[in-house]
Amino acid sequence: MTDQPAQTFGDIALEVRSKNAGPFWVTMELFLRNPADYALAAAPEIINEDAIAFLYGVRAEDVQIFRIPSLNVVKISFPRPVPQGGLMDRDIHAGQHHVPLASLAIPPRTARR
Amino acid sequence: MNAPVGAVRVLTPTGMLGAGFTQSSVDRGLELGADVIAVDGGSTDSGPHYLGSGTAKTTAAAVARDLRILLRAAAQARIPLIVGSCGTSGTDSGVAWVAGIVEDILCEEKLDLSVATILSGQRADFVKQRLRERAVHPLAPAAELDETTVDGCTHIVGMMGHEPIEEALRAGADVVLAGRATDTALAAAVPLMRGMPAGPAWHAAKIVECGGQCTTNPRTGGVLATIDHTGFTIEPLDPDAACTPISVAAHMLYETVNPFRMREPAGELDVTEATYTALDERRVRVEGSQFHPAEQHTVKLEGARITGYETMSFTAIRDEHILANIEEWTDLFVKVFTARVEQTLGLDSADYSFDLRRYGYDAVLGELEPATRPPREIGVMLLVRAATQELATAVAKVANPLMLHLPTPDMAYLPSLAFATSPAETERGPVYEFALNHVVDTRTPTEMFRIEHRKAHAHD
Numbered sequence A: 001m002t003d004q005p006a007q008t009f010g011d012i013a014l015e016v017r018s019k020n021a022g023p024f025w026v027t028m029e030l031f032l033r034n035p036a037d038y039a040l041a042a043a044p045e046i047i048n049e050d051a052i053a054f055l056y057g058v059r060a061e062d063v064q065i066f067r068i069p070s071l072n073v074v075k076i077s078f079p080r081p082v083p084q085g086g087l088m089d090r091d092i093h094a095g096q097h098h099v100p101l102a103s104l105a106i107p108p109r110t111a112r113r
Numbered sequence B: 001m002n003a004p005v006g007a008v009r010v011l012t013p014t015g016m017l018g019a020g021f022t023q024s025s026v027d028r029g030l031e032l033g034a035d036v037i038a039v040d041g042g043s044t045d046s047g048p049h050y051l052g053s054g055t056a057k058t059t060a061a062a063v064a065r066d067l068r069i070l071l072r073a074a075a076q077a078r079i080p081l082i083v084g085s086c087g088t089s090g091t092d093s094g095v096a097w098v099a100g101i102v103e104d105i106l107c108e109e110k111l112d113l114s115v116a117t118i119l120s121g122q123r124a125d126f127v128k129q130r131l132r133e134r135a136v137h138p139l140a141p142a143a144e145l146d147e148t149t150v151d152g153c154t155h156i157v158g159m160m161g162h163e164p165i166e167e168a169l170r171a172g173a174d175v176v177l178a179g180r181a182t183d184t185a186l187a188a189a190v191p192l193m194r195g196m197p198a199g200p201a202w203h204a205a206k207i208v209e210c211g212g213q214c215t216t217n218p219r220t221g222g223v224l225a226t227i228d229h230t231g232f233t234i235e236p237l238d239p240d241a242a243c244t245p246i247s248v249a250a251h252m253l254y255e256t257v258n259p260f261r262m263r264e265p266a267g268e269l270d271v272t273e274a275t276y277t278a279l280d281e282r283r284v285r286v287e288g289s290q291f292h293p294a295e296q297h298t299v300k301l302e303g304a305r306i307t308g309y310e311t312m313s314f315t316a317i318r319d320e321h322i323l324a325n326i327e328e329w330t331d332l333f334v335k336v337f338t339a340r341v342e343q344t345l346g347l348d349s350a351d352y353s354f355d356l357r358r359y360g361y362d363a364v365l366g367e368l369e370p371a372t373r374p375p376r377e378i379g380v381m382l383l384v385r386a387a388t389q390e391l392a393t394a395v396a397k398v399a400n401p402l403m404l405h406l407p408t409p410d411m412a413y414l415p416s417l418a419f420a421t422s423p424a425e426t427e428r429g430p431v432y433e434f435a436l437n438h439v440v441d442t443r444t445p446t447e448m449f450r451i452e453h454r455k456a457h458a459h460d
Helices: A035-042 A049-056 B023-031 B049-053 B060-077 B092-109 B124-132 B147-152 B163-170 B183-193 B198-208 B245-251 B320-324 B326-345 B389-405
Strands: A015-020 A025-031 A064-068 A073-079 B007-012 B036-042 B081-088 B115-119 B136-138 B153-159 B175-178 B223-228 B231-236 B261-264 B267-270 B275-278 B284-287 B290-293 B298-317 B352-359 B378-386 B425-434 B438-441 B450-454
Touching: A035 A073, A049 A073, B007 B023, B007 B183, B007 B198, B023 B060, B036 B060, B036 B092, B036 B183, B049 B081, B049 B153, B049 B298, B049 B425, B060 B081, B060 B092, B081 B092, B081 B183, B092 B115, B092 B175, B115 B163, B124 B136, B124 B147, B124 B153, B124 B438, B147 B153, B147 B298, B163 B175, B163 B183, B163 B450, B183 B198, B183 B261, B198 B223, B198 B231, B198 B245, B198 B261, B198 B267, B198 B284, B198 B290, B245 B275, B245 B284, B298 B389, B320 B326, B326 B352, B326 B389, B352 B389, B378 B389, B389 B425
Parallel strands: B007 B036, B036 B081, B081 B175, B115 B175
Antiparallel strands: A015 A025, A025 A073, A064 A073, B007 B223, B115 B450, B136 B438, B153 B298, B223 B231, B231 B284, B261 B267, B267 B290, B275 B284, B298 B378, B298 B425, B298 B438, B352 B378
């Protein structure tokens, strides 16, 4: 943790959102405002399978990332660690699970992973 | 219905039957020459309760209000109305529930429309038979299916493609009330039946499935898709809303794991090469969508089972000292609570489960929570699950004195916390989980679905 809060992807994005994709998957999108910001989010050294696995406590090999320059969007999907609607599911539509992604600092702490 | 046509126009008034839309938006769709009205009546998005219990998420009055407008429109324009995933989960009870509402409206409005229902409920014996024939396969992240899991489901439905809907329409139905169906099958059925190419038909169906979600104002409801031999055009029914290339293309991201490729029973929609072009300020033209027919037609299964009964209790903390020491308070709670349950009820952790959620602190994200700001207040929800309702409530009641008076370990007095309701405990009844995430290889696309033509209402 630094004293000065770093800029996050949530700060620069038009929208960061998450949603269930069926009962067993969650998907989230970073909508960036321009190609320059998109390039930051799409850079594999910042947002990649390992970084998402670390952020969400899931297996890197289960993470799917789609980089879509025509929309300035980076989309991320992975299986929900907790099945939808079970005793331990605290976000039925997974609609608030974008927050850790949005809170990701730019650039990330290099020691991550 | 089978004469070659140049284009087919699909009117989708809303993403969910019962969510509401304006009469004027439907009128607008008819003026634009709608050939069919297609609307989704369900989803698994709200959790396993609806499939598990076979009950609807929407209230009957809201469904009736929407259906009355759509049935009148279908009769007036002499076009079919297709409703899918009736009753939220598409169970046979859900189809019967919507069919009852439709019957009442047809009678009240003196509308002479013939209705077909398509049941998608699956018997455990059928699923187990196909399992033994090695015709059931898991979808990621599921494991291989076993017979015990099949037997444990309260309801199993198969997700139909366009084929049973098309069969019902060809047999003369004006109104098709389908059980569980893919969102896209409803809108794709008539374009496919009238000879439109599969790529644009499925892609357009995917774009309209959430109604106004693909427009610049997602709250305004309906859209019209015009599918032709080279692509499709999409426009909103609300004059103040617009479709833009971005709003339409971005809808492929919504609730999808993969935004480019989507599996349907008959094959896979592939929009990798699709182009989105503005025709004017409100309409978007889409071309280049492809559909790859699958070698094996498959139907996805959904099933839910009871995992127990839950009782919920909720209290709230405003005391600054406890807020500042909430982790210590929580640890003490769990320790005292589990010991008291064992002492008074003789139960250990194998007999019940619980989740203690600290709303305002970290309830939503748990260990993923990145914020470190101190909370102003914390709502403490205790959810207890046990094999019976009585047991779940007994366990929750053991927690009651703690949710009222538990201090932090360093406090020399007993605080009184803020229960939100009296009694503090709320019985939630049976609770469910999704148990199936598998597909069945079908021998014909319609073998798992049962079409029933109801007599047209004969009015005076």
